[in-house]
Amino acid sequence: AQLAIDTASVIIFVTDVKSGVTATDAEIAAMLQKSGKPVVLCVNKCDGIGGPPADIYEFYNLGIGDPIAVSSFHGHGTGDLLDEVIAHIPAEEFAEDEDDVINVAVIGKPNAGKSSLINCIAGEERSIVSDIAGTTRDAIDTAIEREGVKYNFIDTAGLRRKSRVEDKIEKYSVLRAQMAVERADVCVIMIDGTEGFTEQDSKVAGLALEQGKACIIAVNKWDAVDKDGKTMDSARKKLMKDFSFMSFAPLIFISAKTGQRIDRLFELIKYVNEQNTMRISTGMLNDILADATARVQPPTDKGKRLKIYYMTQASTKPPTFVCFCNKAELFHFSYQRYLENQIRSTFGLEGTPVRFVIRERGEK
Ligand code: GDP
Numbered sequence: 370a371q372l373a374i375d376t377a378s379v380i381i382f383v384t385d386v387k388s389g390v391t392a393t394d395a396e397i398a399a400m401l402q403k404s405g406k407p408v409v410l411c412v413n414k415c416d417g418i419g420g421p422p423a424d425i426y427e428f429y430n431l432g433i434g435d436p437i438a439v440s441s442f443h444g445h446g447t448g449d450l451l452d453e454v455i456a457h458i459p460a461e462e463f464a465e466d467e468d469d470v471i472n473v474a475v476i477g478k479p480n481a482g483k484s485s486l487i488n489c490i491a492g493e494e495r496s497i498v499s500d501i502a503g504t505t506r507d508a509i510d511t512a513i514e515r516e517g518v519k520y521n522f523i524d525t526a527g528l529r530r531k532s533r534v535e536d537k538i539e540k541y542s543v544l545r546a547q548m549a550v551e552r553a554d555v556c557v558i559m560i561d562g563t564e565g566f567t568e569q570d571s572k573v574a575g576l577a578l579e580q581g582k583a584c585i586i587a588v589n590k591w592d593a594v595d596k597d598g599k600t601m602d603s604a605r606k607k608l609m610k611d612f613s614f615m616s617f618a619p620l621i622f623i624s625a626k627t628g629q630r631i632d633r634l635f636e637l638i639k640y641v642n643e644q645n646t647m648r649i650s651t652g653m654l655n656d657i658l659a660d661a662t663a664r665v666q667p668p669t670d671k672g673k674r675l676k677i678y679y680m681t682q683a684s685t686k687p688p689t690f691v692c693f694c695n696k697a698e699l700f701h702f703s704y705q706r707y708l709e710n711q712i713r714s715t716f717g718l719e720g721t722p723v724r725f726v727i728r729e730r731g732e733k
Contacts, residue, residue, distance in 0.1 A: 379409060380409070402432070411436075412438050470519045472523055474550050474553035474577075476546040476576065482625045485589075491522075550576045554645065554686070562604075565604075584617075587634060588622045588623065604622070618720055644717060645688070651681045658677060667700075677694045679692070690723065695730060705727075
């Protein structure tokens with residue numbers, strides 16, 4: 370709940386007219402007051418017709434403004450509730466044209482250097498530190514414009530905050546990363562170059578992969594690694610093995626401290642975002658399909674061979690291909706992988722996962 374509060378513009382506090390004001394309500398109201406965020410007090414289950422029931426007045430005692438009588442069941446009062454919510458949302462949040470902004474989430478285990486990177490990019494040592502809840506706006510994204518391209522670095526509710534106890538709790542940091550990934554177009558998976566790959570890095574990367582986001586693996590603290598002419602090559606080889614489950618993701622060696630290759634990182638972000646939104650025409654896809662099936666025959670099972678009739682791209686972010694075939698169970702993962710590689714070898718699609726949806730003919 371605290372995470373949701375931190376990242377919200379407006380909070381709808383839902384109470385129940387039938388139970389009246391409970392001790393828990395009072396506790397929550399106190400917590401919300403501390404947050405400093407606008408709160409809309411919804412009193413639910415006011416199902417009767419006519420004006421609001423007398424019981425609603427007791428909710429004034431919570432001290433967080435006028436209660437709004439709502440029946441979620443029947444829909445009464447929901448219009449008033451929404452009007453009230455909208456009234457608290459600053460006009461600029463509506464005006465924002467999000468289409469041409471690339472939302473970027475920097476994710477990784479604690480101490481990888483995520484905050485340092487954001488600070489380096491923002492061009493200042495910012496620390497929004499306050500242990501007194503409600504005195505800071507917690508969720509502040511960092512908007513950057515570079516060479517005409519707009520980027521929004523998602524703050525994972527306190528990315529820049531330091532030495533909070535929660536940072537040490539893995540579960541909490543994973544949850545934060547998850548929320549950031551959901552909003553992101555591109556995920557920069559940051560690993561600590563002085564430590565190399567760890568199990569936790571693969572978990573973090575898995576979050577981005579699951580959600581089909583464009584990915585870049587950024588190896589940070591490269592300034593602090595003892596190097597000779599071969600270090601980067603061998604590190605790259607090793608990491609490509611470690612990250613073999615997302616071999617599509619480009620690797621970059623950076624330093625948030627010295628700013629090394631930050632320009633290149635921005636180029637990559639822009640590039641993988643384009644790949645994630647790429648559309649391939651059905652004609653071209655079926656040329657590839659014809660070629661691929663001629664070269665390597667689709668699998669058979671008990672005398673029955675897989676026939677793929679047709680392939681088309683259904684959506685982007687990530688590119689998702691629908692394949693129509695005679696028997697879905699014959700469409701083994703290895704053959705999907707093969708087709709994926711064929712598509713990638715023609716179109717690149719670097720930095721983005723792709724998905725296949727298998728349909729038997731006759732199905733919708
Ligand atoms: P976060 O927990 O991922 O946000 O990591 P921080 O940004 O707080 O960084 C953790 C520690 O690593 C801090 O002591 C930073 O000064 C240090 N650090 C971050 N980036 C770099 C880097 O590129 N090079 C070096 N040498 N140290 C770094």
